[in-house]
Amino acid sequence: MRLTSIVIPALLLAVALFSAPSPAAAAELPAFQIVAKDGKLIPNRLEVPAGVKFKLMFRNEGPGPEEFESTQPRMEKVLAPGASSFVVVQPLQPGTYRIFGEFHPDTAECLLIAK
Secondary structure, X not given: OOOHHXXXXXXXXXXXXXXXXXXXXXXXXXXXXXXXXXXEEEOOXXXXXXXXXXXXXXXXXXXXXXXXXXXXXXXXXXXXXXXXEEEEEOOOOOEEEEEEEOOXXXXXXXXXXXX
């Protein structure tokens, strides 16, 4: 028996197992975007599904840095001008949650409404 007759099928099996998408990767998370611009968060109200994990995507279109922050759910994301990033939010109970811009706390606010 030749070594290649064992090695090649084993390599093909390994490639197939490790390159197949996992069930978690196959099911995309719902995604929602919040943009910081001119000292405000856009939109200022955002409805998200309650009881479902989702992705919050942040983009800073302002001239300076901005920190997207929330105490409940707990999150912090500092972005330079022009930068984008995201956080995965664990399932929320129905209710209203406040996200604010740390550098513009009086004007940069988005209410996250889990329904």
